[in-house]
Amino acid sequence: xxxxxxxxxxxxxxxxxxxxxxxxxxxxxxxxxxxxxxxxxxxxxxxxxxxxxxxxxxxxxxxxxxxxxxxxxxxxxxxxxxxxxxxxxxxxxxxxxxxxxxxxxxxxxxxxxxxxxxxxxxxxxxxxxxxxxxxxxxxxxxxx
Numbered sequence: 001x002x003x004x005x006x007x008x009x010x011x012x013x014x015x016x017x018x019x020x021x022x023x024x025x026x027x028x029x030x031x032x033x034x035x036x037x038x039x040x041x042x043x044x045x046x047x048x049x050x051x052x053x054x055x056x057x058x059x060x061x062x063x064x065x066x067x068x069x070x071x072x073x074x075x076x077x078x079x080x081x082x083x084x085x086x087x088x089x090x091x092x093x094x095x096x097x098x099x100x101x102x103x104x105x106x107x108x109x110x111x112x113x114x115x116x117x118x119x120x121x122x123x124x125x126x127x128x129x130x131x132x133x134x135x136x137x138x139x140x141x142x143x144x
Contacts, residue, residue, distance in 0.1 A: 001014055001015065001016055001017065002014075002015045002017055002039070002061065003015075017039070017059050017064075017066075018041070018057065018059070018066065020043050020057075021043065021044070022041035022042060022043055022057060023041065023042050023043075023044055023079075024041060024042045024078070024079035024080070024136075025039055025040070025041045026039070026040045026041070026079065026080055026081070026082065027039050027040070028082050028084075028093055028114075029082055029138065029139075030082075030084065036061065037060065037061055037062055038058055038059065038060060038061065038114070039058075039059045039061055040056060040057065040058050040059070040080045040095065040114075040117075041056075041057050041059070041080075042054065042055070042056055042057075042077050042078065042079060042080065042097070043055045043057065043068075044076055044077075044133065054070075054071045054075060054076040054077045054099070055068045055069060055070040055071060055077070056068065056069045056077055056080050056095065056097060056112065056117055057117075058114070058117045067117055067118050068117065068118065069112055069117040069118060069119075069121075071099060074101060074102040074103050075099050075100070075101050075102075076099065076100045076102070076133055077097045077098070077099045077110070078097050078098045078099070078100070078131065078133065078134070078135055078136075079097065079135075079136055079137070080095045080096070080097045080112075081095070081096045081097065081137050081138055081139050082094070082095065082096075082114070082139055083095075083096055083111075083139040084139075084141075092115070093114040093115075094111050094112070094113065094114060094122065095111065095112040095113075095114045095117065096109060096110070096111050096112075096139065097109075097110055097112070098110070098127070098131040098135060100130060100131065100132075100133050105130055106126070106127065106129070106130055107127045107129070107130050107131040108124050108125060108126055108127060109124070109125040109127060110123070110124050110125075111123040111124075111125075
């Protein structure tokens with residue numbers, strides 16, 4: 001759902017973006033409080049509550065279109081976290097997510113290109129331990 005709040009008119013407009021059960025909605029953190037073109041969310045379970053193929057969805061909030069990066073069966077992505085590749089908000093962003101693999105009981109850190117989330121993964125880093133589904137995080141760059 002997208003809620004548009006009219007502060008001057010004291011109104012709230014509600015718009016359904018997707019019928020899938022999604023979780024962990026995010027935008028590029030640098031755009032918090034200002035209009036953002038893209039929003040992202042994760043699919044964890046099917047509507048009947050059974051396991052399904054996990055995916056990260058990118059919602060184009062201008063054109064009302066959606067593209068998705070789908071993971072293999074049994075691989076469940078977590079919340080997408082943004083790692084900026086430059087200093088321009090809303091542009092050149094990597095999406096990072098941990099992906100739980102039920103067949104191995106292990107997790108990977110997966111990086112996707114936010115500009116083209118349908119493209120193959122940019123990187124996969126095998127983690128030494130399982131990351132619990134539902135884990136949250138943010139990207140903080142090194143500060144000198």
